[in-house]
Amino acid sequence: MIEPRRYREVMATFPSGVVVLTAFGKDSLPRGLTVSAFCAVSLNPPLALACIEKTSNTLPAVQHAGGFTANILATGRFDGIAWRRPESDRGGPILEADSAAYAVCTLKETIEAGDHWILIGTVVEGAHDANVPPMIFSRRGYFGL
Numbered sequence: 001m002i003e004p005r006r007y008r009e010v011m012a013t014f015p016s017g018v019v020v021l022t023a024f025g026k027d028s029l030p031r032g033l034t035v036s037a038f039c040a041v042s043l044n045p046p047l048a049l050a051c052i053e054k055t056s057n058t059l060p061a062v063q064h065a066g067g068f069t070a071n072i073l074a075t076g077r078f079d080g081i082a083w084r085r086p087e088s089d090r091g092g093p094i095l096e097a098d099s100a101a102y103a104v105c106t107l108k109e110t111i112e113a114g115d116h117w118i119l120i121g122t123v124v125e126g127a128h129d130a131n132v133p134p135m136i137f138s139r140r141g142y143f144g145l
Contacts, residue, residue: 015138018073020099021050022083022092023061030083030093031061036137037116038070046123048103051116059117066090067106067121072128073135074100075144088124100135101128 002010022032037051050070052059062068067090083093091104105121112118133145 018135020071023065025061031058033058071095071099072101075133100132
């Protein structure tokens with residue numbers, strides 16, 4: 001089996017978008033973390049998945065809220081922590097000023113996968129700005145398109 005360090009190096013080469021997954025905790029305060037594993041699963045119904053480490057401090061908030069918001073960060077932006085609530089009571093904070101797009105998801109299924117959980121969510125709300133390019137992460141660096 002491949003060694004963990006080598007595996008990280010291999011996977012870090014794969015370019016991905018930069019997604020901040022957010023949710024509201026039991027105290028109604030926002031929680032969030034950056035994930036590299038986020039993608040579409042199905043068009044009908046609209047499903048997306050994100051992978052989150054089992055030890056994440058944001059995981060209890062996702063479980064409590066019954067959902068999450070995937071904020072796809074914009075190139076050259078992350079100016080602050082300005083956010084707004086989604087229409088759905090299940091999603092997390094929307095980082096409009098820093099995102100090229102977002103998808104609010106209600107939690108449909110959770111699948112255990114090694115040291116992570118795969119969260120499958122039904123997308124109930126979303127938007128994008130065609131004039132704002134998304135940020136790309138590869139080899140531990142952030143880039144624009």
